[in-house]
Amino acid sequence: MAVETKQAAQVFDLRTPYLDGGRTTDLRAKTDLMNIIAKVYAEGGENAMHNHPHEDHAFIVLEGEATFHIETDDDNRVVKQYEGVMLPKGVNYYFQSSSDRNLVMVRVAAQYPGEKSGRLTPDGRDIPGGSDENKSSPRIERPGRWFGEPSR
Numbered sequence: 001m002a003v004e005t006k007q008a009a010q011v012f013d014l015r016t017p018y019l020d021g022g023r024t025t026d027l028r029a030k031t032d033l034m035n036i037i038a039k040v041y042a043e044g045g046e047n048a049m050h051n052h053p054h055e056d057h058a059f060i061v062l063e064g065e066a067t068f069h070i071e072t073d074d075d076n077r078v079v080k081q082y083e084g085v086m087l088p089k090g091v092n093y094y095f096q097s098s099s100d101r102n103l104v105m106v107r108v109a110a111q112y113p114g115e116k117s118g119r120l121t122p123d124g125r126d127i128p129g130g131s132d133e134n135k136s137s138p139r140i141e142r143p144g145r146w147f148g149e150p151s152r
Contacts (some may be wrong), residue, residue, distance in 0.1 A: 007031050014038050014062070018102050021065060021140035025107075025129065026072035034110050040147065041103040046095035047135040049073075053090055054115030058093050060084040063147060064103035068095040092122050104147045 012028040019042035029036045039059075045066065059066065061079050067084050068077045071092050078098065079085050087093055089112065097103035111117055119127050119134075130136045 012036065013148060014106060015146055016040055016104065017143040018104075018147060019140055020142045020143040022137040024139050026044070033113065034108070036119035037109075039103075039105045039107055041097045041105075042140070043097055044135060044137065045103070046094050046129070047096065048127055048133055049060040049092050049094050049122055050119045050134070051090050051092045051122070052087075052109075053118065053120055054112040055109050055117060056086070056088050056112075058084050058086045059095070060106045062104045062106060064097055064101050065099040066095045066103055066105065067098040068093055102147070 010029040015025060016026060016038040016041065019040050023041045023044070024039060026036060026038045028038055033146065041064075049069070059068075059079065059150045061081050061083055064082060065081065066079045068079060069075060070077055070087075077085060078094075119129060121127050127133055
């Protein structure tokens with residue numbers, strides 16, 4: 001008989017730097033099945049159509065606006081501040097920031113038990129999140145400016 005280990009509760013915050021360039025993907029909390037990530041994009045987004053074959057996930061826009069392309073380039077869904085999109089496993093998508101300010105989002109994901117995480121192109125090839133194919137760009141933090149911090 002397998003013995004399960006009880007995981008500890010986690011308290012986390014969503015404070016994250018604003019950017020002058022690039023993007024962030026900062027893990028905030030994780031369990032065996034779920035993770036929560038703070039994401040910021042100075043511009044662009046995840047620009048290559050892909051899916052997560054073993055993960056249901058959602059994006060919640062905290063600031064800015066994102067245009068999601070679901071299954072095709074032409075199926076556009078604009079997600080505004082305090083709105084979100086749920087993406088079940090296997091749904092192809094990409095998104096772009098569609099406002100003139102930083103796009104700040106929370107990504108919540110649930111991994112199917114016993115499956116490895118990953119990203120695939122619609123034709124089944126691996127596409128790492130930080131790859132050139134996914135148009136990744138280096139994080140350039142805006143000095144002294146943070147989402148989730150009171151204005152000074």
